[in-house]
Amino acid sequence: MNGPSRVSPVPEIPSEDAPRFERMARAIRWLVARRETRPRLAEVASILGSSPWHAQRVFARWVGLSPKQFLDQLTLQAAKARLRAGATVLDAALEVGLSGPSRLHDLFVRLEAMTPGEYRALGAGLELRFGVHPTPFGPALFVTSPRGLARLAFLGAGGLVAALAEARADWPHSRFVEDPSATAELPAAVFARAEGAAPLRVLVKGTAFQVRVWRALLRIPEGAVATYGGLAAALDAPGASRAVGAACGRNRIGWLIPCHRVIRESGALGGYHWGLELKRAMLALEAARSGAIVDD
Numbered sequence: 568m569n570g571p572s573r574v575s576p577v578p579e580i581p582s583e584d585a586p587r588f589e590r591m592a593r594a595i596r597w598l599v600a601r602r603e604t605r606p607r608l609a610e611v612a613s614i615l616g617s618s619p620w621h622a623q624r625v626f627a628r629w630v631g632l633s634p635k636q637f638l639d640q641l642t643l644q645a646a647k648a649r650l651r652a653g654a655t656v657l658d659a660a661l662e663v664g665l666s667g668p669s670r671l672h673d674l675f676v677r678l679e680a681m682t683p684g685e686y687r688a689l690g691a692g693l694e695l696r697f698g699v700h701p702t703p704f705g706p707a708l709f710v711t712s713p714r715g716l717a718r719l720a721f722l723g724a725g726g727l728v729a730a731l732a733e734a735r736a737d738w739p740h741s742r743f744v745e746d747p748s749a750t751a752e753l754p755a756a757v758f759a760r761a762e763g764a765a766p767l768r769v770l771v772k773g774t775a776f777q778v779r780v781w782r783a784l785l786r787i788p789e790g791a792v793a794t795y796g797g798l799a800a801a802l803d804a805p806g807a808s809r810a811v812g813a814a815c816g817r818n819r820i821g822w823l824i825p826c827h828r829v830i831r832e833s834g835a836l837g838g839y840h841w842g843l844e845l846k847r848a849m850l851a852l853e854a855a856r857s858g859a860i861v862d863d
Contacts, residue, residue: 590615591629591703598637599848605638629703630855637855676785676823677766679714680778690741690772697734698747699727700754703852704845707821709750710734710743715768716753719821721841737772737819757823769820776807780814787828789853794832816840822849 594614598606611634612622627633695717697710702721708730710718717738720730735743756767771781779802787793795815799807815826821841827849831837839846 589701591626592701592705594626594634595630595703595852596705596844596848598634599844599851602638602851606634608634630852632855637851675764675766677715677768678778678782678785678824679768679770681770681772686772686774688740690738693738693741694744695734695738695741696744696746696749697731698745698750700747700750702754702822703758704822704848707754708734709753711750711753712770714770716757716820716823717770717772718819719753719757719823720819721821721845723841734819767823769823771820771824773814773817776804776810777814777817780811781818781820781824784815784818784824784826784828787825789825790856792828792830792850795829795837796832798829812837825849828853 594611597614598611608619608623611626612619615622615625617625623633626637630637693712695710695712697708697718699706699708699722701707704721706722708718708720708722708727709716710720718734720733722730731743756764771778773781780798783798783802793801795808795811796805799805799811802811804810811829815829816838818824818826818840827839827846829837836843836846836850
């Protein structure tokens, strides 16, 4: 049964990275929303609360591009080209485990699935500790278990109450304990990966097919996309596009298990558990780093 836990109305953010994450989250979302009007550097600086020179330097250090270069990438009409390349990139990633010289996402994410017995037990006897922390895409709920990160959920309109209710529904027989200190280091581990760092362990709860889809998602390189149909075909289940889409919708480890990299055959973004604007921002950031963008 769920143990008692007190949820603070406004959780404190103990991470020393909070100001940086919050400023970059605002700047990235602000630029994505205004990509057609191409804001000036001075306007970006006002969002970051710094001088134009400092804004340029900080943005480039975090994103890998200047604000102007980021905007240039956002205006590229490359959706169809990325879509055509998606299946090829995915197939290559699944076959060889690498895409050129870059590191694949699954090299620093170690996915562990619950056994069928554990799945049926709905998390009985498992203690889950949680906290809310800032990320480049806004505040998020982090839930950790003795076997790794069990949830990374971005807070939407419903805030912490809705995100935590969803977590409890997924793990109805687990004990939830509010403990931000237990999750304080996770944002940096997830979003500021250091070369040579140990793989992040994540614990997922899903059907055998869902786990197969999530493992395949880990093999899509940053900056690449795949279609639901292409992903189904790569899993030797060409008629399972809808099932692949449902598995993406059931993903509860945002960003790390990159369901945001799956789009519709038409080139449209499709759905996303935490909202299309967030999906657009994630794809924009990844595509800007790699040199291409999926636009909707």
